[in-house]
Amino acid sequence: MKKLAIIYSLVLFGFANAQSIKYGVTGSVHKGSIAGIHGVSKGDFGGSLGVFADFSLVTNDIYDSAWLYFTPQLEVFTIGEKGDWNEDKVDYQKYSNVYVGVPLYIKYFLKNHGYKGDIYIMAGPKFEFLVSENTKEDDAVKEAVFTGYDPYKFGLGQKIKKFSYGVSVKVGARVNDKLEAFIRFDRGLSKIYPDYTKTATYNRFLGIGVNYYLGETY
Template sequence: MKKLIIIYSLLLFGLTNAQSVKYGLTGSVHKGSIAGIHGVSKGDFGGNIGVFADFSLVTNDVYDSAWLYFTPQLEVYTLGEKADWDEDKRDYQKYSNVYVGVPLYLKYYLRNHGYKGDIYLMFGPKLEFLVSEKTDEGNALAEATAAGFDPNIFGLGQKPKSFGYGISVKAGAKVSDNVEVFVRFDRGLSKIYPDFKPQATYNRFFALGLSYYLGSTD
């Protein structure tokens, strides 16, 4: 967590000379899962809440005319799924993780005849730090072993890494001077369960959300 605070503080400090800075709150709901593990599994719905700042990367000589921003975000979100190792449709295994994430976006507003429009695209890398892990596999580990299976094949008894990284993409629209709505897709690029050998495992989710601007330095 100390590394997270240092990273975010350096980013904000290093951009204090930007043309303008807007800041606010953001939140979303998503359907997420941990791909590549736990046999037959279904993603769970989760939530995301965070803070962000828009640092303009181009001249902002007319009020809110900048069309390109660097937008770091600090957020907390949940990500989980339920699984059924033997596909009997009962006694599901449940996995629920809480992360602190740091997406680092470039934000580009589409322009119309050279003027900033209301539609925008965002993309960039994301760092994620596991702060809470809750696993409820019931008797699945013992049952798989007793049935003559290697539990690792079904991802049972695995522990997730505390740090990961990936990419995040958004597309959104300005609703008012203070409100924007967006759709978002995140995909992990690092292996979530390092001891799971059969294949790569990564986080992913698709989200719908909104951002609310609290103010700016203009």
């Protein structure tokens, strides 16, 4: 509850101080993985779909001149990977998780001759809430024990944490008044598997996406 209260407070702060509010939908595709665990592993493709709002933090007139925004986002995204603990390239372990994510960006448009340009940079913290976990390790734990290996060494049989956090960065450009395209990189800062202490474990992905604006209020 404390985490949600902090998020709500930040959004309300942005609303109270906004000169104008633009809102829309966003989506992306990415290649992601759960770093630091599952032995030899390969990332998997995933995606995100959500809504966002741009709260202008500087004066914004009818010509859309604001160059600095607070941009909270609410999204659903998938991330996962497949592991191969004994490197036999036959029986892969599969991990696929679904999260509700809340990135809180500061969005800055680069200026061109003193005026708002079309290129922007976004960065900020991101909070992740696990809503679905799909782990398929089949008999990997038993096989590791049977052959004399410790399953823990390969990250097998681990329980995932329900809440995590990290940072998210976007670099994008305005295509027109309604559409933006961006490249996005997200990197977790908290442990995904809290009981696994051999190395740090965190979500990460790199992807591309678009923002589509539905409206604006002053």
